Amino acid sequence: MPRRPGPASPAQLNRMPLPRVHLARSYTRSHVAERVRSRAWEQVRPGAYVDALPGEEPHARRRRHALARIVALAEQSSGPLTFNLVSAALLWGLPLLIMSPQTHIVQRSRPTGHGALDVVRHHPRLPEEHRTTQHGLSVTTLERTLIDCAQALPPLAGLVVADAALHIGADPDVCAEILASRLRQQGVVRAREILALADAGAESPGETTVRFTLLQLGLPVPETQIRIPTHTGTFWVDLGWRESRLLCEYDGRTKYGANGTASEAVISEKRRQDAIEEEGWRMLRVVREDLRSRPSFLRRVQRWMPDVVLCPRPVLNAS
Known part of the structure; x- marks a missing residue:
């Protein structure tokens, strides 16, 4: 159903700015150790920290840390990458039921060795029209993000993302086109059901x-x-x-x-x-x-x- 007139619901579009990330390479070891010891900084991934916010609500803290991991990875990476799946959903400001401790990226090249444990690398074909920018970072489009999440997440989590994406302007016809190109892929049946039931009218x-x-x-x-x-x-x-x-x-x-x-x-x-x-x-x-x-x-x-x-x-x- 169409949403009611007015701006997007704040529960469906989180306008939280990207957190400031402190990279260890920019400070002396003693300074980093002192900030961690005094609990002024919290580590979000190897070599990356954010300011501690006492009294922060747990879900908000997990969301801020997940965004910080995205920012840190973008700054620490030596090659181009595009954020996808739940990481793209975060950058779009969409709600997530569960915050993943891992950051999801699409990367053309495969890393040597095992790569970082907190990063999930995907190597699908990503057409240029499925790529855009949010907060200055390369990210999958809103429609591509919706379908990726509907295909990969459990049904309720996928519907939460899909509802919010439609609420803030995802084009259902473009979503259907993306899904139609994925016949026989894992999760397509679930994604088809989620897209059919997704509703722009949901406000939270x-x-x-x-x-x-x-x-x-x-x-x-x-x-x-x-x-x-x-x-x-x-x-x-x-x-x-x-x-x-x-x-x-x-x-x-x-x-x-x-x-x-x-x-x-x-x-x-x-x-x-x-x-x-x-x-x-x-x-x-x-x-x-x-x-x-x-x-x-x-x-x-x-x-x-x-x-x-x-x-x-x-x-x-x-x-």
């Missing part, structure tokens, strides 16, 4: 996870970002099924209290839901804990959609 990995769970359970494909005019104004809801007049809203931890006090947010949300329900809609609220008990979650949905016909999607259940 949490929303994608809820939709993925619904699809994994065999429920009909929901519409995203449903516009609901009410007597108090027009509201947008994460996803739902118009024919059943059922809406589904993901309540993330940052939703309440993000602006103003938590109590004000709860009251505002209650008024919003009341106005929507007065228009004949029903609202199913979902939190992360609901997704841990799939049978219970399915029963909740089926109470509102008793005649729903489930359609198994085995590709989504593959690891």
Whole structure:
């Protein structure tokens, strides 16, 4: 589904600048040792360090370190390279469920010896039209990155990347062309399913996870970002099924209290839901804990959609 009007969701496009990286070759050994000993620097790869940020949220720290490894590798490398897969996704600002400790690159030449353990080198044919730059670094295009991740990552992780890529402007037709050129490759069936289910309307990995769970359970494909005019104004809801007049809203931890006090947010949300329900809609609220008990979650949905016909999607259940 198309996304709602306005700028890209910050949950789908991380505008974090590239971190400053300190290369050991630029300092004396004693200076590097002192910075590490005082915990002012943290090592991200051999010969490369970043400033320590006390109190940094763990996921943000892992993301910053992954970006720092990319920057360090680019500066330490003696030859041309292009970042791909999850490393390209990071440079595009896309969300990742899990931060890889390894950096992925496309490189024409093969290294002598075993190469660095924290680098995964790929040697596919990379047409020039599948290459661009982000932050001054060579990287696979948004569409190529989407397909690479959909083909290589587990289904949910691939869908999170695909949703976000479409949300910030990836062309689905170009994605389909890239995928069509990969017949018989490993992961193509999964990537085809992910591309078919990917939706530009998803505004966060949490929303994608809820939709993925619904699809994994065999429920009909929901519409995203449903516009609901009410007597108090027009509201947008994460996803739902118009024919059943059922809406589904993901309540993330940052939703309440993000602006103003938590109590004000709860009251505002209650008024919003009341106005929507007065228009004949029903609202199913979902939190992360609901997704841990799939049978219970399915029963909740089926109470509102008793005649729903489930359609198994085995590709989504593959690891």
